[in-house]
Amino acid sequence: MTDLPNAVTIQEVGPRDGLQSEARVLTTDQKVALINALVAAGLREIEVGSFVNPKAVPQMAGTAEVVARLPDVPGVNYRALWLNPKGLEQAIATGRVAMDGKLTLTASDTFSKRNTNRSIEETIGQMPVWIGLYRAAGVTPHALGLMAAFGCNFEGEVPPEKVLGLIARVKSVMNDNGSDLAHVRLADTMGWANPAQVTRLVDMVWSRWPEMGIRLHLHDTRGLAVANAFAAMQRGVREFDAAVGGLGGCPFAALKGAAGNVATEDLAFMCEEMGIETGVNLERLVEAASLAEELVGRPLVGKVMKAGALARYRKH
Amino acid sequence: MTDLPNAVTIQEVGPRDGLQSEARVLTTDQKVALINALVAAGLREIEVGSFVNPKAVPQMAGTAEVVARLPDVPGVNYRALWLNPKGLEQAIATGRVAMDGKLTLTASDTFSKRNTNRSIEETIGQMPVWIGLYRAAGVTPHALGLMAAFGCNFEGEVPPEKVLGLIARVKSVMNDNGSDLAHVRLADTMGWANPAQVTRLVDMVWSRWPEMGIRLHLHDTRGLAVANAFAAMQRGVREFDAAVGGLGGCPFAALKGAAGNVATEDLAFMCEEMGIETGVNLERLVEAASLAEELVGRPLVGKVMKAGALARYRKH
DSSP, rough: TEEEEEOOEEEEEEIIIIGGGGGSOOHHHHHHHHHHHHHTTTOEEEEEESSTTTTGGGGGGGHHHHHHHHHOOOOOOEEEESSSSHHHHHHHHHHHSSSOEEEEEEEEEHHHHHHHHSHHHHHHHHHHHHHHHHTTTTTTOOEEEETTTTEETTTTEOOOOOOOOOEEHHHHHHTTTTOOEEEEEEEEEOOOOHHHHHHHHHHHHHHOOTTOEEEEBOOOTTTTTTHHHHHHTTTTTTTTEEEEGGOOOOOSSSSTTTTOOOOOHHHHHHHHTTTTEEEEEHHHHHHHHHHHHHHTTOOOSSSSHHHHSSSGOOOO | TTTOBBBEEEOOOOOIGGGGGOSSSHHHHHHHHHHHHHTTTTTEEEEEEEOOOTOOOOOTTTTTHHHHHHEEEEEEEEEEESSHHHHHHHHHHHOSOOOOOOOEEEEEHHHHHHHHHSHHHHHHHHHHHHHHHHHTTTOOOOEEEETTTEEETTEEEOOOHHHHHHHHHHHHHHHTOOOOOEEEEEETTHHHHHHHHHHHHHHHHHOOTTTOOOEEEEETHHHHSHHHHHHHHHHTOOOOEBBBBGGOOOOSTTTTBBOOOOOOHHHHHHHTTTOOOOOOOOOHHHHHHHHHHHHSSSSSOSSSSOOOOGGGOOOO
């Protein structure tokens, strides 16, 4: 247990990965209010929206306006998602979206084609173009977001060897284009990961690339997200994505009622209880979760937002 | 990770610890149907009810009738709870309740008084009487159930040293009365445990009594129950309580919406994914969870019951 980190960074993805799956489309005012509440809770990395086609994803319409209205807070980075050069252009035009030039890839070919209309090979083939676009904007890409890194409803288990192979490919493309891969975000997009698998994959990545930054993006589809995060922390992982209240999931699709991202406040609570710093104020985070619940108009699945944290019960 | 056990035993407590907290009181027919579904799912240790005052706990009325109507299945043990000699008598009279002569104690004095009307000292003082009652019934007590073993809303954190002290006291009382303590059930009654704390307590118990059996009774009040179970498995714990669908919690009390016991199907799913045998059929367990949800008339919090397990997606 002495291997647990002293501090972890939680990137809040509720306003993007969470809200994009919700049935109710929030207004710009509502999104700004939610993000303000998240900033007030001490979150410093926040995905605030997507620059994508509003006809395809109406939940993400108006992201530029949202970004324009966010407060300037020292140390707070607003991040966003885009899928094509036009989206990148719009994000740059705001002047307020933090750019890390992250490239993205999916570890399952079938899911890649369904979700992005491109195979794995086609996506890797496009990477030099993206690297060029980012460099033109003054950013040298050094990060990879790998979706479905643990398993896929279309292809089943994703073996860790495959993940390592893909990371190596992207690293090589970056090297060929004047950059290097320094950070990977491993996403359990469809809720396949278990703690033993997380441990194995993290160990394998660090065994091959000891300096690689690793962030985990965990979905709680089958209830294991917090356990997966704990297993990762035991191996030294210090960066996690999470969504306030556990926003997202499949409230209105095939897996009706399936959970979304790991709930930010539950993850932060576990850290706080184990003496791991997150910089988050749990009471305020619970307030943000309650606001999110009110805004999306359905009960969210976060636990600490219902039961409250423990500070109030402790004798001092 | 090589320390994970090959198999774990899950004791289902939904029909007792779960249903006793539900607003809706089930009929005997409904309880029997639920327990039958749990047996069909492969569960072999099931807490089926309590022999307590039906005026105080109407949800548990008719337990004797429930027990009388349960199927005789080789290897299946039906267990129950009682708080006084009359309850024990009623349980024995059924001839079908498995007897382990477990003594119970609460690690928080305030909670002990509120919940059982007796202090810790008074409860320990009564233990020779209970041992006598069990021995008269042909059972030699060798087990202790310790409630609030991690923390208490009235007294805060429960230090592991206190837990060890209480275990030592009970062991000594048993020794003075011709028995010995061989098994402890550590209950996180109010959802205080975190994985680091679970690890520490389990290690301390086994460091002092290497042969002691340990079962964990985990509540998911603050979302950490599955992570706590994983942490315990890493230290070699192989026995857990769980409630189908995550029944229980505080659906209608102070912490409205707070989660109950760790969901049996989520715990079993994690085990199955990590190659740990439980003897449970997940598909049937999900059916039992859906039945439980229908019977109690509110959405349960289990995750796998909503998303389904992964077997269906795997290529063979």
